[in-house]
Amino acid sequence: MIADVESVFQKHIKDFSFKSAMERTVTKISHTGSNFKRYEIELEKESSGTKALLQLLGPVFTKLKSGGVLIVDELNVALHPLVSQELIKLFSNPSTNPGRAQLIFTTHDTSMLTAGLLRRDQIWFVEKDREGSTNLYALSSIKIRKSDNFEKGYIEGRFGAIPMFGLEVMAYQKIGETAGDI
Structure with missing residues (x-):
């Protein structure tokens, strides 16, 4: 049956074959190794x-x-x-x-x-408050020195916009209680 359908297509499309129509294109990336030898790796393996x-x-x-x-x-x-x-x-x-x-x-x-x-005006923070509202503000709106370590200050929470961890004990208990209702 496949051969019959293929012959119908071949009457209208020169050099048609299901095999070539179904061939998969393989994209490779060329890498240079030692002694400038080139190695090709298939994109899907990158x-x-x-x-x-x-x-x-x-x-x-x-x-x-x-x-x-x-x-x-x-x-x-x-x-x-x-x-x-x-x-x-x-x-x-x-x-x-x-x-x-x-x-x-x-x-x-x-x-x-x-x-x-x-620059400080190019760095913006997004912070979600406890009510779920989102605030967006620039580092330049916070009073800091140019010599400050921005990364350290951020990780220490000086600029806000850090994740809120943990729930109160009562919240955990409520989650446990409602989980049984599911």
């Missing part, structure tokens, strides 16, 4: 960091060239912190950003606060 970077590069280079805004949620996911920093540097340098593009990103990578990449 690390999640390499895959994440490759997903970002198209939009990054498009925006750098033509301008506009690129928004990336969780820039640090799967990327090495130095890779994330290099991406930010591309947007900060007029020679690599002739389109004057802007990069807006979220991250939980606190090393971004000490890398010297961002």
Whole structure:
């Protein structure tokens, strides 16, 4: 039956075969090893960091060239912190950003606060209060010295926007009680 259907297609499409139509394209990344020997690795076997970077590069280079805004949620996911920093540097340098593009990103990578990449007015915090409302504010709105270690201050909770841990004992008891109702 497959051969019959294939022959029908071949009458209308020159050089058609199900085998070639169903072949899978394999994308490989070339790596340079010792003595400049090149090794190819299938994309699906690459690390999640390499895959994440490759997903970002198209939009990054498009925006750098033509301008506009690129928004990336969780820039640090799967990327090495130095890779994330290099991406930010591309947007900060007029020679690599002739389109004057802007990069807006979220991250939980606190090393971004000490890398010297961002000015205080470029660092914004998002904080959820106990009622569930979200507040957005810039580091520049907080009275600090330029010489302060922003990462240390953030981790110590001086700027807010840190996770709220724990529930009161009564809340745990209520969760336990209602779990039996499910």
